[in-house]
Amino acid sequence: MQERVLIVDDHPTFRRFARRLLQDEGFVVVGEADDGASALDAVRELLPEVVLLDVMLPDVSGLDLAERLAGMAGAPAVVLTSSRGASDYGTALTHSSARAFIAKGDLTGAALRAAVTLQ
């Protein structure tokens, strides 16, 4: 099964390598967005099944954006990511409606797939 993924991150280097890595591992990367507003547009337009979402975006917190995405019809599975570790966000991650959190240093296709299939 080839999941359709949208990558949301304001660092172009990360987006570029993450796209190739996920494609290598069988994902279909349908698009990229560099902030919260364009991420919302892209989700409405491209209807991804998975959104790999950076916690710190320039215009909005990834945690807030995850809540908005969860409220949409046909909500995609949101996986949060950050260059910081999970403990740097205190209890905020456990209260989030996102499916999972993967530190950027630990990102692999397998980790993402495991997170998405996690129920």
Added chain:
Amino acid sequence: MTSLSWKVGAAVAFAVGATDVVLSAYQGVTLSDLVVGTAVNAVTISAGLVVWASRPASRMGVLITVWGICGFLADTVGLLPDSRLGATVGLPLVLLPSAVYAHMVLAYPTGRLVDRVDRAAVGVIYAAALLWSLPLLVGSNPSGCTDCVPGVPSLLFIGQIGPLRTIGQGFSALFIMLGAAFVCLVVRRIRRASPGVRRTLWPLALAAVFGGAQFIARSAANLFGFASWQETLLWLDRASGVAVPIALAIGVLTTRRARGPVGNLVVELGNVEPGGVRDALARTLGDPTLELALWLPDRGTWVDERGREIAVTETPTRAVTLIGHELAAIVHDPDLADQQALLEAAGSAARLALENERLHAELRAQLDELRASRARIVRAGDDERRRLERDLHDGAQQRLLGVGLALQLVRARVPDGEAAELVAEAEQELREALRELRDLARGIHPAVLVDQGLGSAIKTLAKRSPIPVGVSADGERLPSHVETAAYFVVAEALANIAHHADAGHVDITVRRENGSAIVEIRDDGRGGADATGSGLQGLADRVRSLDGRFSVHSPPGSGTCVTAEIPCG
């Protein structure tokens, strides 16, 4: 007071008396009227000249002199043989002394009308006093009116005026109102005056209320035609005239007696605490609104007794008296300016105490500056840490993460063998480097503190601690400098406990009390912590830089309790 001004005063009094004697002989005025009238005017003019000469800065002398001259002119013109000229000049002068009297009372003791309401009232009183006679000069009542005042033969006479009587009654009613307004203003003046000024004001105020009341009675008698009252009212008028110089004399004597408190001031200043000179001066001068300003020559500024910079400016409602050469200034009730001698005596008595007060204020100012600059340095340091953490996160960390992802791509593309092993090794090294970098950034300034506040940040610290930690903290956000200081107190305390305390459990509480954040870290370890060690000393400095309090309670064998209290203001 020069002997010349005494001589001028005596000469004028003599001239006034002689003129009235000659004219009254001509007119056949009774002796008692002559003696009383002449005495009042002569004494008033002389007293005015004496005050004028002895206190040229005060306008009271001018006003008293003018009042006396107006009284003399009004009386003298009344004694002139009947003539159109005499009536034309004399009639407008009849009420002028009353107007000057009102002006003088309301302007006492400086001779200046400071209050806007007083100025307006005096203006209306002057206008009414000059204008009331005009209708009587230009016209006469209709010839058929039996109980009307007969017309005055003046140079301005035009003819009969129908409503002349009504106009006269209108003026009488206006005078009653003005008299009442005057009494109200005098009472208001007394109520508003500071105790020191009230001491000198009350005799004149009593005389003025008496004068105002008799003026109202006289106007009422005119309005309602009580002719039989006239004789009594005339004597009351004379009595109220005499009451004023007596009241002024009592006022002056009271002021003299008030110099007694300067002696008490000297005694009081012997025991005064730093910052207490203002209160002592305020008590001595009877002005609770008094402000003390101290001159700091090195800075070229005025400061109060706490070393805070203040402006010293003279306004219509605040007067300034300088003490010593570039030492201090008293900002006070302008009415006190009339008691220059008392102000100077108090200032001289307080000079040594003021020198001390100034040193104290200078020290306070320097301490305040030092405290403010220390807090600024700590805050600037915190801002710099936050910026550094952000730079690490956005810069080096992102690039290394990119390299990590690139290595994963490479690993997938090289066949198993030495190259693949090298790539895997590089990935492992990179992961370690990233972990170290993350720890470094977290130590510089934790992101969770900025994003979610102190409670969450402390819970994160608790999770990483090797010793079980209980945390009691609500989610309330505090000012960022308070959160940062409190966070580092907890982080350092936990590090100390892990290294030295041999503890089994730690309890951390954060609460807000009386506008301060109170952080307490308590362990059940071996105690006996050295509060002067560089770690705890650094924390104490950081907390004190924010005007906070820091304490370490660590009896040997009974655990350690570190407490920081940081004001949130």
